[in-house]
Amino acid sequence: MKIVVLVKQVPDTWGDRTLTSSGVLDRQASESVIDEINERALEVALSYQDSNDAEIVALTMGPASATDVLRKCLAMGADSAVHVVDDALAGSDLGWTSAAIAAAISKAGYDLVIAGNESTDGRGGVIPAMVAEHLGVPHLTFLTSVEISPERISGERDTENGTVSVHAALPAVISVTERSAEPRFPSFKGIMRAKKKPLDVLTIADLDPDILSGMGRSVVLTATQRPARSAGTKVVDEGNAGNQLAEFLAAEHLI
Amino acid sequence: MSNVLVLAEVSNTGQIRNSAGMLLAAASSLGTPVAVVAAAPGAGAALVEPLGALGAQLVYVAETDQVDVLLSSPQVEALVAAAHALTASTILLANSADGRDVAARLAVRLTAGLAIDAIGVREENGRIVATHSVFGGSYTVESAFDGEVAIVTVRQGAIEGKADAAIPTVTTESISVDAASSGVIDAVHEAVTATDRPELRAATTVVSGGRGLGSAEKFVLVEHLADALGAAVGASRAAVDAGYVDHALQVGQTGVTVAPQLYIALGISGAIQHRAGMQTAKTIVAINKDADAPIFDIADFGIVGDVFTVVPQLIEAIGKRTS
Numbered sequence: 001m002k003i004v005v006l007v008k009q010v011p012d013t014w015g016d017r018t019l020t021s022s023g024v025l026d027r028q029a030s031e032s033v034i035d036e037i038n039e040r041a042l043e044v045a046l047s048y049q050d051s052n053d054a055e056i057v058a059l060t061m062g063p064a065s066a067t068d069v070l071r072k073c074l075a076m077g078a079d080s081a082v083h084v085v086d087d088a089l090a091g092s093d094l095g096w097t098s099a100a101i102a103a104a105i106s107k108a109g110y111d112l113v114i115a116g117n118e119s120t121d122g123r124g125g126v127i128p129a130m131v132a133e134h135l136g137v138p139h140l141t142f143l144t145s146v147e148i149s150p151e152r153i154s155g156e157r158d159t160e161n162g163t164v165s166v167h168a169a170l171p172a173v174i175s176v177t178e179r180s181a182e183p184r185f186p187s188f189k190g191i192m193r194a195k196k197k198p199l200d201v202l203t204i205a206d207l208d209p210d211i212l213s214g215m216g217r218s219v220v221l222t223a224t225q226r227p228a229r230s231a232g233t234k235v236v237d238e239g240n241a242g243n244q245l246a247e248f249l250a251a252e253h254l255i
Numbered sequence: 256m257s258n259v260l261v262l263a264e265v266s267n268t269g270q271i272r273n274s275a276g277m278l279l280a281a282a283s284s285l286g287t288p289v290a291v292v293a294a295a296p297g298a299g300a301a302l303v304e305p306l307g308a309l310g311a312q313l314v315y316v317a318e319t320d321q322v323d324v325l326l327s328s329p330q331v332e333a334l335v336a337a338a339h340a341l342t343a344s345t346i347l348l349a350n351s352a353d354g355r356d357v358a359a360r361l362a363v364r365l366t367a368g369l370a371i372d373a374i375g376v377r378e379e380n381g382r383i384v385a386t387h388s389v390f391g392g393s394y395t396v397e398s399a400f401d402g403e404v405a406i407v408t409v410r411q412g413a414i415e416g417k418a419d420a421a422i423p424t425v426t427t428e429s430i431s432v433d434a435a436s437s438g439v440i441d442a443v444h445e446a447v448t449a450t451d452r453p454e455l456r457a458a459t460t461v462v463s464g465g466r467g468l469g470s471a472e473k474f475v476l477v478e479h480l481a482d483a484l485g486a487a488v489g490a491s492r493a494a495v496d497a498g499y500v501d502h503a504l505q506v507g508q509t510g511v512t513v514a515p516q517l518y519i520a521l522g523i524s525g526a527i528q529h530r531a532g533m534q535t536a537k538t539i540v541a542i543n544k545d546a547d548a549p550i551f552d553i554a555d556f557g558i559v560g561d562v563f564t565v566v567p568q569l570i571e572a573i574g575k576r577t578s
Contacts, residue, residue, distance in 0.1 A: 013508050013528050017390045023398075037509075094369050095362060120508055121390070124371045125352075126408075129327070129359035138438040139360075140326065142352045154441075157326075158502075159352040160411070160456075161266065162446035166326055168438040178509050179502060216368035216402025221384065223396045229534060229553040236546070237560025242568025245540065246576065248556045252538060254460070254517045255484065255573055 001054045001150060001170075003045045004105050006115040006127070007038040007073055009066040013120050023220030024091050025121065027063070034069035037116030039076070039183035041176050045114055046077045046184065048148045055079050057108050061089060061100055067199070074194035075186035081199040082108055088204055093218040098127050102134030103207040112153060113173040117142045128175040138168035141175040258313070258343040259286040262330055263306055264353055267323045267443050269298060271305055273454065274349035274411055276418075279310035281409060282347055283418035285378050289313040290423070291337045293322050293329035293430075303425050310418020315341065316427040326438035330357040332430045335364055338404065340426070345383055347376070350408035358408050367404035374413040374514075383407070391508065391531025410512070412457030446503065455504065458487035460517045463506055463533070464499065465491035467522020467543060467562060474499040476566055477521055483570045489513065489533075491523045507532035521562045525550025542566065 011017040011030035018029035045056045058073035060066050061084040070081035084104045089096065105113055113132075118125030125141070132139035143155035144163070154167035158177055168174075186194075204211070233248070235241055249255045259282040264272035275290065282288035290311035292302055299316030306314050317333030334346060334357065346361065348354040350372045362369035375386035383405040387396045455461065462484065464477035474494070481488045489506040490499065506513055508528040518536035523529060525541065525548055533539070534553055541554035542562050551557040558565055 013531070015527075017393065019389070019394050019396070023396050094359075094371070095366075098359075098363065122371075123389075125355050126359035126362075126369065126371055129356045130363050130369075132436075133360040133363035136436050138326075138436055139356065140438045141356055157352070160503075161272070163444045164326075165441040165444070166438050167441060168326075169435075172438070215366050216362075216400060216404060218368040218370045218385075218398050219401055221397040221399050223389075223394050225394055226392060226535075229539070231552050231557065232555035234551055234554070234557040234559065237558055237565055240568075241542075241558040241560050242565045242570075243572050245542075245556060245558060245565070245569050246572030249517070249540075249573075250576060254538060255576060 001052070001111045002057065002109055003048070003054055004057045004059050004108055004110045004113045005038070005042045005045050005073065005078065006101065006113065007042070007058050007060045007069050008035045008119050009033070009060065009062050009069045010035045010119055010121040017121065019223045021223055023223035027065070032065060032068070034072050035116060035119050037120070037178060040178060040181045041114045041116050042073055042076055042078065043181040043183040044146050044176055047181065049077070057082060059101070059104055059108065060084070061097060063090070070199055071194055072186065074197045075191040076184060077190060080197055083199060083201045085201060086203040094124055094126055094130060095215045095217060096212055098130035098134060099211045099215065100204065100207065101127065102131045103211050104202055105131065105135065107202070107207060111170050112148065115173070115175045117175045117177045128173050132173035135173065138172045139174065140166050140168050140172065143174055143176045144179040146174065146176060146180060257286040258289050258341040260289050260291050260334060260337055260341070260343045260346040262334060262348045262354065262357060263290045263292045263302070264349060264351065265292055265294065265302065266445065269301060271302060272349070274351060274354070275306065276309045277411070277414045278347045278349060278409060279418045280416045281376050281414050283310050285345055285376065285383070287312050288418055289315055289337070289341060289343065291315045291317065291333050293317050293319060293333040295320055295322050299427060303423055307423040308420045310421060311423045312421045314423045314425050316425065317430045318427060319430050319432050321432045321434065324440055325432055325434060326440055327353070327356045327360060328432045328437040331360045331364065332432050334361050336428055336430050338365065340428070344404050346404065346406045348406070348408045350410050354408055358406050362406050365404050366402065367406045368400035368402050369406045370398045371408045373407050373409050376407050376409065388535060392535035452481060453485070453487045455487040455489055455511055455513060458513070459515050460484050460486035461489050461513050461515045462486045462519045462521065463489035463491065463523060464494055464521045465523030466493040466497060468494065468499060471499045476562060480519065480521070480566050480570055483573045491529050520550050521566065523550055524548045525553070
């Protein structure tokens with residue numbers, strides 16, 4: 001089985017994240033890391049590979065610096081990596097992103113595509129189902145548990161209204177939540193071996209030059225930073241803080 | 256006025272999901288609100304009156320016997336059919352798990368522009384403009400669309416107000432759905448909502464508890480304060496990971512984003528990932544033993560103290576004021 005795991009380089013959620021006024025991520029302003037959810041997606045693939053015959057490809061689209069996240073995936077155990085990088089894709093919306101990723105997946109070949117349920121930066125959560133539509137295959141998204149077999153995939157889908165048991169025939173695209181798997185750490189041996197694993201770099205011309213033509217687009221008009229919140233009243237409880245808080249809430253007409 | 260389509264999500268027991276009201280309210284500000292439902296043959300009729308009460312002037316019922324069997328594709332086909340039949344160029348869906356999946360596939364099918372998680376949507380010079388709150392509310396971003404069709408998912412609870420009730424006209428069409436490219440629903444386990452508390456995403460007051468509560472048993476303190484205030488209950492990821500409460504209550508970067516009038520954080524340190532889910536609350540109150548907890552940096556009223564002594568006193572004081 002060939003499994004493609006989608007990964008993304010994102011600004012670290014533990015630090016400040018900055019947009020330019022045109023709404024593009026300021027990559028200089030924060031540390032870039034592999035999105036935590038992608039490590040879980042990769043773990044789902046790796047744990048299948050632990051006891052089954054499988055080839056795992058880590059795939060990302062992003063600037064040159066995104067090589068780092070692919071190296072991390074290779075160190076964790078992915079067999080090869082694909083990096084879609086093209087200046088024409090900078091600032092892509094969801095439509096362009098999904099089209100380019102789907103074209104790269106088609107080129108790589110796949111039985112199963114595994115993604116995180118949503119990235120920590122964009123939080124869109126739509127790329128997996130968009131990719132599935134481009135590929136003409138089923139999607140199962142927001143899975144908290146996954147069972148992979150050679151012909152089909154099944155799992156529990158987490159929604160606002162409860163859980164849903166779902167399955168699909170392969171090939172398919174799935175996305176997993178943070179409850180799906182605890183990722184392993186790369187071993188020293190894994191890190192050393194990662195350096196020799198294949199990493200393909202593809203541009204739009206290597207995929208299909210027509211993939212982006214004719215698509216509607218979402219375009220950012222403005223991006224405005226909100227004023228930072230400042231601390232208000234802070235009291236140390238000396239036996240009466242609960243009453244003081246009640247007075248504050250009453251004065252603010254909140255009770 | 257142009258037709259604005261809204262996907263009305265319906266449970267497998269025929270209940271219209273809460274998001275329909277908010278979406279129809281948004282649609283009524285843009286054009287003629289049209290509710291689109293995918294329903295089993297004959298099941299759509301019962302939905303017409305309630306959708307009219309929520310503001311739908313037209314209800315487009317797309318009938319297929321696959322509606323409770325196939326994942327997303329009945330709704331995608333319903334919207335494709337409605338968009339063509341009604342020449343609609345704006346389609347609104349909830350930013351729910353189901354709504355996002357449908358919006359995703361629909362956008363590719365219609366080669367439409369897709370904007371997600373809008374907290375507002377308006378028309379400006381003939382263009383649809385969506386407003387988004389990104390990076391946990393640190394930025395406000397406005398987006399528009401190039402192309403003929405705009406698809407927007409709207410954050411649940413983000414839009415207040417209600418469309419005027421209408422007696423809708425009804426169009427019923429039969430649709431066919433391709434099972435081969437669709438996931439299959441085997442069983443639905445609806446969350447048990449035995450609680451009378453408001454829904455977390457839409458609540459005007461939220462009381463959240465963190466690791467500082469110490470155990471699942473002691474977490475009831477959060478519930479007691481929530482009930483005294485008529486509030487929803489939330490939790491930090493640390494409290495969820497420690498098993499105090501269910502994952503569905505997690506507020507933060509990877510959980511629910513809330514923007515209530517009042518947010519009370521009990522025993523929550525306020526890691527940046529938690530703040531990303533609540534820092535746009537109008538008023539923030541924090542109670543924590545640790546005077547250096549980062550939550551105090553954004554709290555309008557902070558108390559350095561023990562939640563187990565401060566909160567009971569607060570509940571008693573609230574009781575005195577309301578009785």
